[in-house]
Amino acid sequence: MCGIVGYVGTEDAKEILLKGLEKLEYRGYDSAGLAIVNEEGVHVYKEKGRIATLRSVVDQNEEGVIGIGHTRWATHGVPSQINAHPHQSASKRYTIVHNGVIENYAQLTREYLQAVNLASDTDTEIIVQLVERFSSEGLSTEEAFSKTLDLLKGSYATALLDSESPDTIYVGKNKSPLLVGLSDGVNVVASDAMAMLQVTNEFVELMDKEIVVVTRKGATIKTLQGDVVSRDSYIAELDESDIEKGTYPHYMLKEIDEQPYVIRNIISKYKDENENIKLDEDIRQAMLDADRIYIIAAGTSYHAGLVGKQLIERIANKPVETHIASEFLYNMPLLSKKPLFIFISQSGETADSRGVLVSVKKMGHKALTITNVPGSTLSREADYTLHTYAGPEIAVASTKAYTAQMAVLAILAVDTAKAAGIDMSFDPLQELAIVASAMETLTDKKEVLEKIAREYLSVTRNCFFIGRAIDYYVCLEGALKLKEISYIQAEGFAGGELKHGTIALIEDGTPVIGLATQEHVNLSIRGNMKEVVARGASPCMISMEGFEDEDDQLVVPHVHDYLTPLVTVIPLQLIAYYAALHRDCDVDKPRNLAKSVTVE
């Protein structure tokens, strides 16, 4: 969701910024732009649509060794060329890019900018106009920038150019992520390290309400009050090849195929030399101390959290509630006496989850973040972090992060059970190895799954996924995958709930994908499938070895009862992928969506 890049060095800034923006495409955007400074002034290019469109309008002879760039995911104002960033102040002295949402922009406009003709419908533009207003009152650019940021309510990551100091980028942040990258005589700014790995792998994180003055010679971090802050840099453990598609047509397909390796990686990271679970003692103690666990997440991570509830309750015998982050924030249930909060987030930047984290930390509760990005905001601000080791996930549709989250939750559940003295025959490390092989069997069945997608989903308007018990949670995820990338209206339902209303939607040929992996509900889910078939549905039953029926469309290899979601989701991911391809959808960059949802 929105991305920022900035460069100050010695090379062609426009090319570095364009490449950086291409690396941020995965976050989701609907317009893009950049500004380059040279002796003639500041030159702004911006376009609605893809980076390729922006690239086509940038003057190839544009010279300049300093600039900023942006991908915009519209919040205030429609996606358009005018609303695209960068935005400029009335005199064009100042140029800005911004991620986030300024909640008090209307009030600030009334108070300070009555006399200014705003050119766009964005909340961003007021930032640059305020800087100009305060600088015209005698403040230096840095002072005017700090004063402006101090007035803003909401979230921002922002980078500012001043045509009168053509060697400097001013950056600031609150709630939205932003990094400064360091190199010899070259410094950069990026929402995500991936964008600037082309220049450096050494980065400094910014904290909320800090500004940084970035020049070729260095980067000085200060508080909004002007106090200098010293902070160590870190080396991003990322390789440029981790973020390339290689021979794959789409990141999503590559990431689906990576799942067996991810699971094996998790096994190796969480295993000690005696083949036992290796986990931080403080996390173990926090789990033991808690009288109830609250799992907070959004989207696919929420679906992993639903499975996590089952795992922790069944294995560790501890009560768990799983909540949608955006709801929990405004509708908090009565909490237990000693809660532990677990935040699950691929990106570690989801604003809804962060809102809950900030609020429960204020209440004095402990928090553990399970994330794929250990240096992320949710990781830094929680008391503890468990890494999912899935490697960068670029496709908007989350796949390998989901299975990695569930694997880590299974390990955590067993570790807690053992620490609590519960007799445990289930060895998650061994069972996950079996899961990895089962995943491989399924990723090898692409032809079968492509055929299912073609037969069931090429022309349909809607699709239902039904399951019972833990299979129901996977149905929610299967439906989300299908709708987000193929735009087919899809819903996951608990098999028994259908006849309480939803069965009215079943017509001749309506595809219904069923999951049957659980012995105790096998007969009942098959009964539910018969009910929809009797009303004309086209059934596609996916079952697990041991509980299959000869008419089932796909039988997945047998894995431990607790871990079936890690396996059954693979065909659902591939079915969604092929359905999207058959419908000519942009698989990796679905419409209206952002990879990292950094606004509430």
Ligand code: M6R
């Ligand atoms: O980074 P997070 O795991 O916190 O993201 C949460 C959701 O935005 C995310 O899972 C989203 O639902 C996926 N795009 C679904 O594929």
